[in-house]
Amino acid sequence: MMNPTMYYQTKIMSDLFLDRADNSGVTFRTASQMDDFWKFAEGPLMDGLYWERWYNNDTLVTKNSVLYENYLLGSPRMRQLKVKNDSCEVHKDFQRAIFSCYNFYAQPYEDRETTNAKNDTSFQWREIKSFAKNDVWGILGTYSGEGGYIVDLTLNKTKALAKIKDLKKNLWIDRGTRAIFIDFTTYNPNINLYVVTKLIAEFPATGGLITSWQFRTLNLLENSSDAPIALYICFTLFVVFIAYYIIEELVEIKTLGFWPYFQSSGWNFLDIFTILISVMLVFFLIYRKYVINKIFSEAYTTNGDSMESMDTESLQNSSSLALQIETYQFDTLGFWSAQFSNILAVLSFVAWIKLFKYISFNKTMSQLSSTLSRCAKDIAGFGVMFFIVFFAFAQLGYLLFGTQVKDYSSFGKAVFTLLRLILGDFDFQALEAANRVLGPIFFLSYIFFVFFVLMNMFLAIINDTYAEVKAEIGDDTNEFAVMDYFKSISNQFLLQILGKQ
Structure with missing residues (x-):
């Protein structure tokens, strides 16, 4: 559900990773060429992900925190998608001088070959073996979520920076690169909010770099100190009302006939639409809950206990949370939570519009309608x-x-x-x-x-x-x-x- 704190959580994370500059003034928001990506990765990205010291240079007792108050859940991940050489055709007038052609990204053109002689998995295409697989919408196109050239950074800043430098030295990014996704998730126990972050760097066939981003702030688990029973009661009442109105509309359709039912009043169209949206909302809510349980049980293991058996209070009491959580994929959680919010917003809008139906006896409102x-x-x-x-x-x-x-x-x-x-x-x-x-x-x-x-x-x-x-x-x-x-x-x-x- 929405609350004003979610906006400020999103803003503080976006400011940290989009507008923080390196020594040359490059930020992720203003990056425009391939070299800018490496400047961001070696500077603002590392500084944003790994907060190891206080502002007075004292060592932090709590490791793997971001902005002191947010825990990294699992290791940050970089995923690259490439296209094959000869994925497009050079014009015949230039074929004797130009021997390579890299098209815009499309899944049939995707390159999955090993690009380095070393036995380094960063240069090998790997499938994402996780329940969470979602295509990514960028500015220039839609990118496959099946896999890619994946790099899982460690939770240690020194080792992570060394890995970035090694990738740069060995030309991890080349002419075939079309997109790089930087994924990580943070959890703030103070306000019980998750932020699923995806930084997208697109390398178009024209050359250069185009950046975009997704920050999805989610409330996935209810606090144990709250009373979720009230939410379940409200949800049950909502389902009962939906069932009642479905039966009522079906009886009315049977009595009047299908087409006469819609011809009798334009409000009947809105009633049917409201019922359909409400049913979709119920299914989204149930599926969202299923996805939460599925992803948490698959991705998290804390001292051998499943996340399904843990509440937020237990998570808050874990001082080394990030160290105990294995590699994650939160994209599906973020996606379905966003769809749930969209459906809820549409339903709320339609519910307000239906008020016109019940105030039409007023002279002024009747004039307008x-x-x-x-x-x-x-x-x-x-x-x-x-x-x-x-x-x-x-x-x-x-x-x-x-x-x-x-x-x-x-x-x-x-x-x-x-x-x-x-x-x-x-x-x-x-x-x-x-x-x-x-x-x-x-x-x-x-x-x-x-x-x-x-x-x-x-x-x-x-x-x-x-x-x-x-x-x-x-x-x-x-x-x-x-x-x-x-x-x-x-x-x-x-x-x-x-x-x-």
């Missing part, structure tokens, strides 16, 4: 015209500025950029720098046709319909008899109180 329903056809027709013009401008912006302006580097980005422009969020200087003539023309023409013409047409449709609905409701004296009844009751009650006084 009637206005939207009556002008729906006009808005649909306007929407066709609007999106024709809008997508035309998006395609124009993509073709004009796609090679120079990041916001227009793909058609999808151009669409979202133009949506932001309607809200006043734009970068005119970038367009002008890309093309001093067409940039201003594109900007001004889009503002005129979309913002001044089309948006005002949209408002005019709603405004005219609202005026018609308001006039009709004003002439209908019996429409809101229920509301008048409650008003008369309240007025009589107040008169009685004032009369007694």
Whole structure:
């Protein structure tokens, strides 16, 4: 579940690993070439993962901590994915001079050959033998989670740094490298939160380096001092309510018929959608719990005891937690926890929207709902015209500025950029720098046709319909008899109180 502390836990970890610079000023956020990766790995990464001394240079009693308060769970892991040489074809005009070609990453092009004569597993492709295998979404593509060239760093800073230097010396990264993932998980016993961290370094076929990251803050185990019984009671009640409403809707569908049921009220669509989302949430919650038990029982061993038999208080009392935990894979936990949160967010949104169904007897709310329903056809027709013009401008912006302006580097980005422009969020200087003539023309023409013409047409449709609905409701004296009844009751009650006084 969410709580405000999770944001600050995420922020403090992201600041530590994304914005901490080495002596040359390179951070993971600003890294842009292959050499920058090694600068980060040898400097900010090592300093961030291994806190061995206090600020006064005293030795820390508690080992394997990050920011003094977070424990490393298992060894940090680096995983590399490569593509084969000749995974693309050199143009025939250059085949006599250029003999190698490394494509963008795709699983059919993936290289799994040993790349070093030494008997070093870091240069051998290895499968991840774990329950947790997830593909990784990067900026440039999606990367396989089956395996790769894996390096498990030790929990000792000196040995880990020596390993990094050895990898650099023996060219662990080469022209075929397309992505490197740095995975580690920390646990903060003070607030009972885990942070599953994945730093992603992508090496595109164009050359250079593009970085991205994932910080997923999770609450996986309930505190033994709390009362999880209340959560189980609420969950049970939630399941009972879902079962009740499923039966109720099925009876209504059987009585009215399938299509008449949906034609009788538009709210029925929302009711069915709410039930489906609720059922998905229950399955996600059950599967998430199963994954937690599966991963913990597979990955953790603490003094021979399974993690399934341990509560948070026992974990907090373990001073050498990181030393007792074996190699982990928390990706699945982070992924399913994120999906659970997404489903819960959608369900909460739909539940709030359903409030309109029960306050429609109010005159003002009835005007709003009637206005939207009556002008729906006009808005649909306007929407066709609007999106024709809008997508035309998006395609124009993509073709004009796609090679120079990041916001227009793909058609999808151009669409979202133009949506932001309607809200006043734009970068005119970038367009002008890309093309001093067409940039201003594109900007001004889009503002005129979309913002001044089309948006005002949209408002005019709603405004005219609202005026018609308001006039009709004003002439209908019996429409809101229920509301008048409650008003008369309240007025009589107040008169009685004032009369007694």
